[in-house]
Amino acid sequence: MVEPTPAPQSPAVDSPSAPPDPRAALSLRGLWKRFGEKTAVAGIDLDVPAGSFYGLVGPNGAGKTTTLSMATGLLRPDHGTAHVHGTDLWADPVAGKARLGVLPDGVRLFDRLTGAQLITYAGLLRGMDRDTVAERTTDLLAALDLTADADTFVVDYSAGMTKKIALATALIHAPRTLVLDEPFEAVDPVSAANIRDILADYVRSGGTVVVSSHVMDLVQRMCDHVAVVAGGHLLAAGTIDEVRGGASLEDRFVELVGGRQSTEGLAWLRSS
Numbered sequence: 001m002v003e004p005t006p007a008p009q010s011p012a013v014d015s016p017s018a019p020p021d022p023r024a025a026l027s028l029r030g031l032w033k034r035f036g037e038k039t040a041v042a043g044i045d046l047d048v049p050a051g052s053f054y055g056l057v058g059p060n061g062a063g064k065t066t067t068l069s070m071a072t073g074l075l076r077p078d079h080g081t082a083h084v085h086g087t088d089l090w091a092d093p094v095a096g097k098a099r100l101g102v103l104p105d106g107v108r109l110f111d112r113l114t115g116a117q118l119i120t121y122a123g124l125l126r127g128m129d130r131d132t133v134a135e136r137t138t139d140l141l142a143a144l145d146l147t148a149d150a151d152t153f154v155v156d157y158s159a160g161m162t163k164k165i166a167l168a169t170a171l172i173h174a175p176r177t178l179v180l181d182e183p184f185e186a187v188d189p190v191s192a193a194n195i196r197d198i199l200a201d202y203v204r205s206g207g208t209v210v211v212s213s214h215v216m217d218l219v220q221r222m223c224d225h226v227a228v229v230a231g232g233h234l235l236a237a238g239t240i241d242e243v244r245g246g247a248s249l250e251d252r253f254v255e256l257v258g259g260r261q262s263t264e265g266l267a268w269l270r271s272s
């Protein structure tokens with residue numbers, strides 16, 4: 001049996017990387033993160049073209065959330081850089097973050113605020129004037145079908161409603177680029193369709209969207225570019241057609257990532 005090659009424990013000092021692309025919405029170079037003995041992200045280089053709808057896919061534990069957290073200023077990389085529209089995010093986080101709207105995975109919200117208060121708070125934090133914030137809060141609540149729950153505390157929201165209110169806080173300042181970690185998880189199909197329309201419209205008007213997702217069919221239909229990560233490495237990246245190479249994205253994903261398990265070991269689960 002061929003043993004998997006052990007992942008390197010630190011980045012090669014002289015690894016040749018192209019310089020960051022200043023025209024890209026996101027340009028990641030040599031991103032690297034370890035948690036103790038675990039290397040979560042092992043040197044990812046990725047350019048997200050401005051104006052693209054970019055999907056990031058990978059199996060559980062692949063390093064998607066860690067990569068997106070480092071790319072958006074939420075988690076400091078051990079090595080590597082993240083440029084947002086030409087700005088080095090970790091060197092100038094205020095300028096970099098001003099261009100980003102982020103829907104993080106699993107980060108706590110101020111859930112003792114109502115939905116309307118939480119969006120308002122996000123807008124004011126971004127330095128927007130009260131009238132614009134009020135107007136956009138109303139628009140966002142309506143677009144995400146949350147108007148009836150505007151005055152409910154976020155702690156009392158369902159998982160899908162929480163996802164939608166977090167998305168609203170990422171949109172309020174009309175950023176140039178949106179980075180959304182699993183935006184459709186727990187969201188009902190009608191709301192998901194509304195969110196897809198909002199995002200498609202945003203890309204048509206020149207915005208850039210990066211979404212992580214496990215749903216290949218959704219990524220294939222919605223995105224124009226995709227990157228596949230596994231084990232902290234980038235396995236493929238490009239337009240959807242380049243990456244899937246004539247197959248479905250799902251088949252190509254399984255081929256790249258491997259790991260289909262036999263169910264023989266669960267014989268005890270069969271009822272007869």
Ligand SMILES: Nc1ncnc2c1ncn2[C@@H]1O[C@H](COP(=O)(O)OP(=O)(O)OP(=O)(O)O)[C@@H](O)[C@H]1O
Pocket residue numbers: 035038039040058059060061062063064065066067
């Ligand atoms: N704070 C942490 N401390 C220790 N290990 C971590 C931490 N965050 C992530 N990891 C580990 O790093 C690896 C990558 O995790 P990450 O959350 O980035 O994966 P993911 O691709 O987003 O997974 P999923 O699709 O399941 O959400 C996993 O093995 C995870 O256990």
